[in-house]
Amino acid sequence: MRLQFVLSEIGIGLRRNLAMTISVVLVTFVSLTFVGAGALMQQQVSTMKGDWYDRVQVAIFLCTQDSLSASCSGAATDADKAAIEQALASPPLSQYVSEVEFETSDEAYAQFQQQDAELSASVTPDQLPESFRVGLEDPERFGVISESFQGSPGVEQVVDQREVLEPFFAVLNAATAGSLALAGVMLVAAVLLIGTTIRLAAFNRRRETGIMRLVGASSTFLQLPFLLEGVIAVCLGAGMAGAVLLLAVDRGVTGWLAEQVPAFDYITTTDVWATIPWLFVGGIVLASVASLVSLSRYLKV
Template sequence: MRLQFLLGEIGNGLRRNLSMAVSVVIVTMISMYLLGLGLMGQRQVDTMKDYWYDKVQVTVLLCAEKTRYPSCAGQATTDAQRAAVKQELEDLKPTVKEVFYESQEEAFSRFKETYKNSPLARAGESYFADSYRVNLADPAKFDVVASSIKGMPGVADVQDQKKLLESFFTFMNTVSWAAIALSSLMVLAAVMLISTTIRQTAFSRRRETGIMRLVGASNFTIRVPFVLETVIASVLGAGLAMLMLWATVKYGVVGFLSRTLTDTAFIGLPDVYVVIPFVLSGVVGLATVTSWVTLRRYLRV
């Protein structure tokens, strides 16, 4: 098959069915963009897990006056009890990597800085308790610390930040999987649209196809222009989607979020570059298979 003839057939086909080709481009673009967002969401969760699990802490809350914790009996932790708790934590090394003491005043100041609009930010220090913040060598060893500290005199509660983070990561995973599920529906719509486009294109060019059969053209020669038209439209849509994904990460994540929220880790452009080849190759494969199967069925009629 001569290249000039093939390019001419592809150009004529795209001109004749411009509206359908544009529809394929748009549907492919939306579906691949949603898929890219879902994949970026998964990579963001993994990035944040690696970042935050290294910083996860166990908080040993001490008692304050009139506290609601029943183990405190409304009494504040004494200096002797505070010292005993710290010594117990020190004895848990190497499971416990570091121990930091946070006073009532420091806890109140940190809360005001983090939750400026909360009513508790104007309530005063009496609503806050001092605590020990514990960095673990292995975040999975929370139970070792909790079993040793809980029930000690002067200890109100032992809180694991990892459980709070896991709830957040579960939510993030749900959102990203929802985007992937929605993109799957859009991919299904793209497949149906490609199939419809192929059938209409083949029907509109049935005379040319018949002539090509009469002169001895093979099925492969007849089908290739149709397939390449579909692949070009699909790749164009996927390319636009990846360009949108690149802009989203560059300006939305790297340019804004990473500069605004400096105390966490975010994905970057290298993560987009990893996804792009898989998306484009998947689109080429999907468009090729869909158009080839549709044409195979048509040529049997």
């Protein structure tokens, strides 16, 4: 009997405040979509960082005949190359090194042609420096290699390839922060709208609530229909947000984007399914808090 009464009160409340309920659903949908998108973007950045930082190398560029570096007095000699190779294989450094590849000027020129055929036409192979490409066991220990070879005879410069990726990841992190900031604003709007909707519903049914108080109904029993109205509206918004995120990742990320830029590892719909429950949990908590705060004063009257 009590369950039937609670359900009927929920139906009455949703019908009386249909426009406000739809507003709550839409605001919740938008805000949780941005929350989910921000969380997935941060996960994507972490995935890409872990994958690419493991693959990046430290490049030890050797001097060419035209090098202007203070450590260069002409092209690197065979003795210079042998000293670098020996140092990389020595016990102090070998523990940090996973692999070493030597790239000749001709190989560097061939790679340059693949990247920019038009610009490479104005460059000759001997103008491109030879280099040692050093893979690290721990990419964070770049400083050990840099300090060991920077300024050494025959070495023009030591470059960590992560420096090329950092600006890209900085942009992604900024986009994530912007998405989460907008989501925060929308969540505040959702909380205020939920509170207003519940308060309006309580005001419209104040006579019925007063009668129920007189016959001994508990505060919990009085609050429950209003609380569930907000939870239902939020769950509808969370469900819509989850559906949009699933579609966006399935069609946009693992579909179109993965085909256009296959070099990266991307999040999948499995990651979205793992995120969706948290959208529901967060939405329900917000709806519950907003509803209880709005009703606490009303029920004390």
